[in-house]
Structure formats: C-alpha cells, structure tokens
Amino acid sequence: MGFDLTKEQLECQKMAREFAEKEIKPYAAELDKRPETAFDWNIVRRFAKANLLGLNVPKEYGGLGVDMMTAVIVAEEIGAACLGIMSAAAGNWLATTCLKHVGTENQKRRYLTRCCGGNALLAALAVTEAEAGSDMAGIKTLAVRNGDHYILNGTKIFITNAGLANFYIVFVTSDPKKRHSGLNAFIVDGDSPGLTLGAVEDKIGLRASQVGTLIFKDVKVPVENLLGAENTGFLIAMQTLDMSRPCLGGAGVGVSRAAYEIALSYARERKQYGRPIIENQAISFMLADMAIEIEAARLLTWKAAWLIDQGMDSTKASSMCKVFSTEMAERVCSRAIQILGAHGYTRDWPVEKYYRDAKAMAIYEGTNQIQRMIIASML
Numbered sequence: 001m002g003f004d005l006t007k008e009q010l011e012c013q014k015m016a017r018e019f020a021e022k023e024i025k026p027y028a029a030e031l032d033k034r035p036e037t038a039f040d041w042n043i044v045r046r047f048a049k050a051n052l053l054g055l056n057v058p059k060e061y062g063g064l065g066v067d068m069m070t071a072v073i074v075a076e077e078i079g080a081a082c083l084g085i086m087s088a089a090a091g092n093w094l095a096t097t098c099l100k101h102v103g104t105e106n107q108k109r110r111y112l113t114r115c116c117g118g119n120a121l122l123a124a125l126a127v128t129e130a131e132a133g134s135d136m137a138g139i140k141t142l143a144v145r146n147g148d149h150y151i152l153n154g155t156k157i158f159i160t161n162a163g164l165a166n167f168y169i170v171f172v173t174s175d176p177k178k179r180h181s182g183l184n185a186f187i188v189d190g191d192s193p194g195l196t197l198g199a200v201e202d203k204i205g206l207r208a209s210q211v212g213t214l215i216f217k218d219v220k221v222p223v224e225n226l227l228g229a230e231n232t233g234f235l236i237a238m239q240t241l242d243m244s245r246p247c248l249g250g251a252g253v254g255v256s257r258a259a260y261e262i263a264l265s266y267a268r269e270r271k272q273y274g275r276p277i278i279e280n281q282a283i284s285f286m287l288a289d290m291a292i293e294i295e296a297a298r299l300l301t302w303k304a305a306w307l308i309d310q311g312m313d314s315t316k317a318s319s320m321c322k323v324f325s326t327e328m329a330e331r332v333c334s335r336a337i338q339i340l341g342a343h344g345y346t347r348d349w350p351v352e353k354y355y356r357d358a359k360a361m362a363i364y365e366g367t368n369q370i371q372r373m374i375i376a377s378m379l
C-alpha cells in the first residue's frame with residue numbers, strides 16, 4: 001500500500017486547486033455576506049466549463065470520469081475554498097452517482113450527458129420530508145401508476161438546488177404502509193407541470209447554496225423514468241450515499257485545512273507578551289492537534305475512496321470518514337477562531353464562516369448519529 005497519487009490524480013488536484021483559488025475563493029466572502037441566499041449561476045457555469053459538474057460521470061457520457069480517490073481530492077480542494085459554493089456541485093455529484101449506478105443506458109444517455117461539459121445542467125437528490133428525515137421509510141410523497149405514467153403528489157423539504165435543478169432524483173412511496181419496501185426513485189424534470197418551489201431556507205451557513213422546499217402536485221412522470229427495479233428505492237438511496245459520503249470526508253478535510261492554515265500564519269505573526277503567540281505551547285499544541293486530526297481524517301477518507309475504487313464494501317468506512325471528518329472540521333474551525341481571538345469572532349476573517357458552513361456536514365447525507373448506528377450495526 002502506498003500514498004503516492006497517480007499522474008492523473010495529481011493533475012486533477014492541481015486543476016481543482018487552481019479552479020478553487022481563481023473561480024471560488026474570490027467570491028466566497030461576498031456571497032456569504034449577502035442578506036438573502038446567494039446562489040450564483042455564474043460560478044455554476046464556471047464549474048460546468050471545467051467539467052466539474054460531470055466530475056464522476058464516465059468519459060463515454062462526456063464527464064471527467066474520475067475514480068473515487070480523485071473525487072475526494074477534488075472535494076478537498078473545492079471545500080477549502082467554499083463549502084457553500086461547493087454544495088451546488090455536490091447536488092450534481094449525488095444525482096450523477098445515483099444515475100451512474102442504477103440508470104438504464106437510455107436514462108444515462110438522456111440525463112448523465114446533460115450534466116457534462118460547458119452547458120451542463122444542475123441536478124439534485126430529493127429525499128427529505130417533514131416526517132421523513134433520518135427515517136427515510138417515513139416518506140409520504142406518493143407515486144401512483146396511471147398507464148404509461150406515474151402521478152406524484154407530496155412535499156420535499158431541505159433540498160439543495162431546489163427550484164434551480166434541471167432534474168431531480170426524487171424518492172417516493174408506492175404505499176406509505178410498506179415503509180422501506182415501498183420506496184422508489186424517479187428522475188423528474190425540473191420544468192414538469194405541477195412541480196413548484198416552496199420556501200427557501202434562511203440558513204446559518206452555506207449561504208451560497210439554495211436549499212428549499214419542492215411541492216409536487218399531480219406531477220406526471222413517464223414510466224421510463226423509474227430508476228432501478230420497482231420498490232428498490234431504499235437500497236438505491238443507501239448505495240448512493242455510501243458512494244457520496246467520502247466526498248463529504250474530503251470536503252471536511254478541505255475546510256479544516258483552510259482554517260488551520262489561517263490559524264498557523266496568524267499565530268506566527270501575532271505578538272503578545274513580546275513574542276509570537278505560537279511560542280506558547282497552549283497555542284502550538286492546539287495547532288499540532290489540528291494538524292493530526294486533519295491528517296487522520298484525510299487517511300480515513302482515502303481509505304473509504306480506495307475501497308470504492310477496488311469495488312469492495314465501503315459502507316462502514318464511508319460512514320466512519322463522514323463522521324470523523326465532519327466533526328473534526330467543527331473542532332478545527334472552532335480552534336481556529338480561538339487562536340485568532342476577537343478577530344476570529346468577526347466577519348473580517350473567514351474562519352467563522354468555515355465554522356458555520358462545516359456544521360451542516362454533520363447533518364446532511366445522514367446525520368452523524370445515523371452514521372454511528374450504521375457503524376455500530378457492523379461491529
């Protein structure tokens with residue numbers, strides 16, 4: 001086992017780092033400070049131009065076709081620049097991961113290809129409902145077959161890219177009483193009659209990402225848009241999340257790295273009692289702990305990515321890296337604020353934004369409590 005990245009992985013890392021520095025970082029603070037949610041199509045277009053919306057889409061459909069190791073490396077670079085802006089792209093990555101694994105050839109040609117290249121469209125994954133947060137089996141959005149269509153009725157909440165995505169992967173039930181075994185996943189076009197945007201959330205972080213409610217009222221979806229076999233929606237969601245969680249691990253490493261680098265340079269420059277504060281062990285040990293945890297999270301994330309690339313079971317490793325990296329990110333960003341003192345607590349420095357943004361990662365794609373349940377069930 002080695003830790004050397006391949007030539008392609010190094011090239012992709014360099015491309016993502018340059019993209020993040022040039023196309024994301026300069027806009028992150030301004031978008032974060034806008035009073036209203038500040039989703040920015042211009043930045044999404046730049047993601048598309050770099051083909052980063054089609055990051056994990058196989059080359060034959062027009063994507064970059066990277067392996068999971070490369071995807072987590074890219075997530076680290078983008079996460080280091082702005083988790084909020086990254087969320088829009090992450091919506092695509094979730095949807096394309098799902099389509100790539102369970103879509104028919106026809107579905108892939110119709111939808112995966114549209115997530116690639118300079119004109120790539122936005123996508124999203126819609127699971128959560130008022131009574132179905134952690135407990136996905138509580139989904140009430142109903143799909144009833146009517147000839148060559150299904151008719152969808154219900155409401156999804158907290159959906160990233162809601163009202164913006166050109167298509168959604170929507171999880172519904174054929175019968176709420178069947179719970180897990182009644183779930184199905186459909187591809188639903190964003191401009192389907194009867195599909196409307198409800199409230200947009202006013203979040204404490206990820207301000208550059210639009211998260212909102214989707215209302216389905218008699219939305220007609222063709223039978224050929226059913227993903228996978230009937231009533232396998234629960235399995236499809238679990239498999240998709242297993243494969244997407246390592247990118248959250250990478251993003252957690254990225255935002256922590258950004259906070260750590262700012263704290264390190266501040267501690268070297270800020271003088272109190274006539275010497276740089278880093279010369280106090282209380283500060284240098286805090287920085288050492290931050291460095292240790294970032295490295296540990298990166299290794300867990302790379303392990304999960306490696307398992308996926310080997311075609312091996314990654315469920316436990318994916319959950320472990322998600323929990324560790326996202327909780328580590330909260331700790332590291334909090335310590336960075338502490339090291340910057342009062343400056344860290346102001347909006348003049350980015351570390352408070354990193355902290356607000358990082359908090360969300362312990363909640364979405366399955367809360368960290370649910371990840372611990374998954375891990376505990378596999379001990």
Ligand SMILES: Cc1cc2nc3c(=O)[nH]c(=O)nc-3n(C[C@H](O)[C@H](O)[C@H](O)COP(=O)(O)OP(=O)(O)OC[C@H]3O[C@@H](n4cnc5c(N)ncnc54)[C@H](O)[C@@H]3O)c2cc1C
Binds near residue numbers: 126127128158373
């Ligand atoms: C910024 C953001 C973006 C999001 N984007 C999307 C998206 O694109 N698509 C989508 O479908 N959803 C999205 N979500 C929703 C997210 O997936 C849910 O919030 C998450 O699954 C948790 O559901 P909930 O909020 O209803 O919490 P609940 O399920 O009500 O949980 C509340 C608390 O109880 C804990 N809990 C619940 N059950 C148990 C248990 N059995 N044992 C121990 N603890 C438990 C949870 O861990 C949590 O701490 C997003 C959320 C956020 C914050």
